[in-house]
Amino acid sequence: MYNFTYHRASSVSDAAKLLGQDAESKILAGGQTLLPTLKQRLAQPSHVVDIGGIGELQGIKVSADKVVIGAGTRHAAVAMSAEVARAIPALAKLAGGIGDPQVRNMGTIGGSLANNDPAADYPAAVLGLGATVHTNKRAIAADDFFKGMFETALDDQEIITSVEFPVPQxxxxxxxxxxxxxxxxxxxxxxxxxxxxxxxxxxxxxxxxxxxxxxxxxxxxxxxxxxxxxxxxxxxxxxxxxxxxxxxxxxxxxxxxxxxxxxx
Amino acid sequence: MPTVSMTVNGKSVSRDIEDRTLLVEFLRDHLGLTGTHVGCDTSQCGACVVHIDGKSVKSCTMLAVQAEGVTVTTIEGLATDGKLHPMQEAFREHHGLQCGFCTPGMVMSAVDLVKRHPNPSEETIRHGLEGNICRCTGYHNIVRAVQAAATNMRG
CATH class of the missing domain: 3.30.390.50 (CO dehydrogenase flavoprotein, C-terminal domain)
Structure with a gap:
């Protein structure tokens, strides 16, 4: 792995500020894709901004007609949420089938979506359920979010903050x-x-x-x-x-x- | 170089490290805790599994600086007062290992699994150990060991 300078962001606005200091910065969420990529020297960011500890990105809110999941929420938390399982059982099941238990304890929904791996599970949930991806700049409908292999509508330094799933029938x-x-x-x-x-x-x-x-x-x-x-x-x-x-x-x-x- | 501090197996530790240092490198090379193994180094085999605040993670896929302030348990931290953890004892009793390379990660994953599923079925165990690869045993005795440990841990 090439070396880089690590920063731990305390808030979304702090993360945006840190990212804005250098065009070669990368966001680290759960790291389950970024770290293997760095280990293979497939990327060489100058700065790595860790958003994994930001409290405002954590958590699941379920209401009658929607499930809102903070971008930093780990797959395991979605998989084990009784509320998600009641509102959208298919979503809890999908989260529980990502990778393996150790990957699910680290990987985040925001990280998975921003990466948009062609074989990742969460993109199917977001597009299939017609979710909305919220970022620190705007709201993006699922149909406008996924642009191609590892490509999304996100700007280089835009940060996903939450994902809003309407509850399906x-x-x-x-x-x-x-x-x-x-x-x-x-x-x-x-x-x-x-x-x-x-x-x-x-x-x-x-x-x-x-x-x-x-x-x-x-x-x-x-x-x-x-x-x-x-x-x-x-x-x-x-x-x-x-x-x-x-x-x-x-x-x-x-x-x-x-x-x-x-x-x- | 940043300084990283965390609690490892009950002891506070603090070291100056490169930003890119992986948690597994920190544990093995900086702390000398070589019970945590590096197998595939690509997040697949699970030989490097440790607990971060009680949850199993792959320490080859986490930066040491990400672990600032957390509580880490490695395989060296499982036994208490010279007495093996029930999971370690069950692996020994049921011959849940042959070469032993995968065993530290397998045991750490199994401890986390039994915490979440105190009475796991064979299917739950096999599914729950998907992140750990053993090339010797064919898994049968590992599954038996985890079942036996779960029974013993329920008391």
């Missing part, structure tokens, strides 16, 4: 994890929401995306059988040592049907 998440890394080969979040049916797919393409054919089919009848005969297109999907684009396209259909069944 029902939702389900299923993933086929890579057996070694636990990252999603394909993960599908389906949700019946006030704004209609949403189906978000992670792991399969360069970035999370909505499977609109499935949304249309489920809008007429929210049942696994509504997806029978519907196949996701392999064009543009990931092909790698773990599976071909065609394999992933097939998995999308399988995971989507299981997710609908899970949603009940």
């Amino acid at each position: 029902k939702a389900g998440y299923m993933k086929f994890p890579n057996p070694a890394s636990r990252y999603a080969m394909v993960g599908v979040m389906v949700a019946q929401t006030k704004a209609g049916v949403r189906v978000a797919v992670t792991g399969a393409g360069p970035s999370v995306f909505r499977w609109q054919d499935a949304e249309k089919a489920l809008a007429s009848k929210f049942a696994a059988a509504a997806l029978d005969g519907l196949a996701a297109k392999a064009d543009g999907l990931n092909s790698d040592m773990h599976g071909s684009a065609e394999y992933r396209a097939h998995l999308i259909g399988v995971m989507a049907r299981r997710a609908v069944a899970e949603a009940g």
Whole structure:
């Protein structure tokens, strides 16, 4: 790892100030992606600003129609929250399937979203549930947030502060994890929401995306059988040592049907 | 160089370190606590698991400076008054190790697991140890050891 200067931010505004001092600064949240990246010398930030200890970024607030999760909230806290499990069980389940217990004790929702790994779980939750990402500058709708592989709408030094999930009528998440890394080969979040049916797919393409054919089919009848005969297109999907684009396209259909069944 | 202070196995420690020092390097190289192992060094194998304020984390994927002010427990801190922790005793009793390389991390993860699930099923144990890789045992005796320890820890 190249050396850097470490700063511990005491508040979001303090973090913004520290970041603003140097264009080569990086935010450290839980570190579960940043530190492995630094260890491989794939990045060389001059300054690392640790936001992991900022109190205002912690916590989960559940009300009748929404679940708001502070950006610094660890995956384990979301997975073990009885309130989240009551309001959006699919979200608690998704958080409980990220990485492994040790990763979940450190990794944060804000960090996962800012990183936007093509095979991360949280992007599927945010896009599938039609969440809003709040930052220290603005609110960004899920449909405008994810821009491509490891790319988001965030400015370089913008800090996610919380994520607001509207409570769906029902939702389900299923993933086929890579057996070694636990990252999603394909993960599908389906949700019946006030704004209609949403189906978000992670792991399969360069970035999370909505499977609109499935949304249309489920809008007429929210049942696994509504997806029978519907196949996701392999064009543009990931092909790698773990599976071909065609394999992933097939998995999308399988995971989507299981997710609908899970949603009940 | 920044100074980092924390409590490790009940003792206050303070050292001047480089910002980039990993917690596992701090424990092994600066404090001489070599019971915490470095296996894969890529956050996958779990040989480096320690407890931070009672929660299991991978110490190869945390900076020592991030641990400022926390309480760390390593495998060296589990036994009390020369008596093995029930989890260590169960691993010994049920032959939950062969080469022993993964064992410190496996034990630390298992202690955290049993704290969250005092009466874990086999499935809960296997799922809960996903972050720890053992290349010798095939896991069967590890699962048995964790089940036995959970029973003993319930008293």
